Amino acid sequence: MAEQGVAQVWRRIRTIYNILGNRCTTCNTYYFPPRPVCPTCRRKGKLEDYQFKGLGKIYSYTIVRQAPEDFQKQIPYVIAQVELDEGTRLTAQIVNVNPEDVEIGMRVRACFRKIKAFGSGGVIVYGYKFEPTMHVTGHDE
């Protein structure tokens, strides 16, 4: 039996697995999700695919305590506006952190997580979430 939502999920796989957006080479603005046209340069704009590095900081956040059904196992959890180093902002869940430790300006990096599943037998949707950058032995901070 054909399942609802499969084509929608499939269409977004490339962009949500790797934070693949685009960049207008005319005004040097980065977009995520990718735009069909640069809203600033209009017909003078030239867009090319761009894979974001996945590093940024928390611009603003909220702690979710009343969650939709798919996320009830995770409450309380953090949803944030993340400002990527390229200047683009996006909304994402922050994981691997206690909600009370989250603060504006916190450095975060993209990680790969399960977003939701269509029931126990349906397709599983994966994509980006963010986590605090972690300690790496031998890396100069």
Next chain:
Amino acid sequence: MVGIVGYGVYIPRYRIKTSDIADVWGEDSARIGKGLGVFEKSVPGPDEDVATISVEAARNAIKLAQIDPTDIGAIYVGSESHPYAVKPTGTIVAEAIGCSHDLTCADYEFACKAGTAAIQTTMGLVKSKMVKLGLAIGSDTAQGRPGDALEYSAAAGGAAYIVGLKNIIATIEETVSFTTDTPDFWRREGEDFPSHGARFTGEPAYFRHVGEGAKSLFKKTKTTIDDYDYFVFHMPNGKFPVAMGAQLGVPPEKLEDSLVVRQIGNTYSGSAMIGLARVLDIAKPGARIFVVAYGSGAGSDAFAIKVEDAIEERRGEVPTVDDYIARKTYVNYATYAKYRGKIKAM
């Protein structure tokens, strides 16, 4: 010569103490940890599975290897907890790490040694020049029936190894396997939890296969214990690898560095591969490593590995095994049961 171009690991952040599990089931909490040699185990978050763990480990491996992911020609993911019964985990990994679509890919299953079987396959493909680079992953979110002995050790984590011929950080000098039909541990289709033969998992299963694999590798390479600086054995618990080392006459200090099982439990397909990664994190160039992975059912894959000079300049870019072990948050049994889907009413 064929070898490891890069490696990476991932261990989830949550931990549960084995003493907390023992308290729930009325066992002697002080005795359990010591008896098993497992004091805490890693627990995956509710949004983590073998695909997410594999992707994180593979991204670390690519960064350490300093390779272009489009040069990867083969991906094999070994696990006994693939998120889909039908639909490969490997395709999710390939897309998430930015591989070309011109590659071959499959999922492997051989209890806890599916990941090392993947390493052997990629070695063959690389040596025969069918592919430039191969990616082998061993990763699991292991299941243990509530109250069963397995629940104290069944953990989550994974390791990814990129195998190639150039710019290698460790040479794989030789590999051998030992395989028989031995039903010591299994999970039937549709069952939530595995079953095992209790004491039968020891002598005729783990010790026979790891022991025979080790002897076969010594024979084939014409080497002895003295030729190796580090030993890594599959770690179903903290006791078995130590007992195996004692049986073979391995000095305990040569085994010590690989025993990650004490802090994170048995990560199944990730177990020996994370143990090897812990050694690669600290070994000096020229060091030789002897690895034997074990998979129930049953078989062992043994590897003789020599660390190369290039390893030192690649360190410091991705988290080490110890970095992941140190990043932890304890959960109680109720939270663990919720995260692992052990509460059927939810």
